[in-house]
Amino acid sequence: DVQHEPVLKRLLVTPLDWQLLKDSPVAVHLVSDIRLPLPRQIAAAVDLNSHGAGEHLDEQVIHCAHALALQCNAELHLLHVCDAAKTHIADFGAGTVTMPGFDGSVRTAQRAAFNRLGDHHQIPLERRHFLEGAAIKAIAEFVGHSRADVIVMGSH
Template identity: 55%
Template structure:
């Protein structure tokens, strides 16, 4: 039996044969999972305009309903169990989350919508909200070389886990392994070790780096990393313990290895830490690779 039983593709009113649609159809066909496609029309941002014009909304809704019907008919001839709906709403986020809660899909799939840096200062993108709040794994797709992924990378952090998110590394690897197995892709394990962040705290003295401390920490992390790889049967040639700032190191690795999907954990942080953003959010915009995020709730 396939791990995936139900997939949920989130689409926008101007989306047609996008990378996320191609990925969702390919996974559904490979796994036999049912696919539900929802087009969410935001009444406050139709066709990029702040508009509440009822005729425009109805026209956009009818066009999408017809397009979805034609696409669904074609998918069914290829053996895919697909359902569709068009949802007109004034706020897409709570409507999407309500659908996820009610449907309980195994995987949510959506195209990445890149917002400008200036716009992100004043408004959190929908993709970031979904990374933080979607209760099931979400696959954000920017581009695909092949309909099914060929290289899936589990990006883990073998440092002492936060007690509030213990087990996230295992969940990341299991999610990556599940995707790789169902798509007949290679599974790799990755950790980007940032030596510049290695220090100990001394009360009254701030951060202190001691001779030999960094290399000892590195050895300890690498030991934990290889133990995780061994637990899931990942061979040494697919284990990558690299050095550098996480986002930059992952970008270089993704380009070099032609990775299709990086599977990461994403903590829902509260308060001021939300202003900085998680590594997963930075990777989404800076790494030439698609992201599958496994959410871990963290209270701060």
């Protein structure tokens, strides 16, 4: 069960749920008394920036999220965060120069790839969430403002 821990206690002792999320070799489903125990909205978070093995991982993420949604009779949503700053840093490390309008080109290309992925998996437009900014902050804000109960994501 999930419970609120005071700030001081969180600073001194890592809460049990955080320890489980960090150390568990399997997925952890936290249930609270203020929400339904079964998820009603599941978001598959994909990373369109990765190539090769990452594309396969995105397919696995969507497949797992879809299977969970079917088991729980939940809505499946698709989520991607476009982080232009991350792209600039990668370009800088490669020694290339970012040209004017590059941000717009990256966003346009990623949005098109995101929509192709959503079309391929028959996810309705109203359940597709293309966000911009730093991934951690954008996902946290999405969870805070949506009805998402579960985020399914991969790790390289």
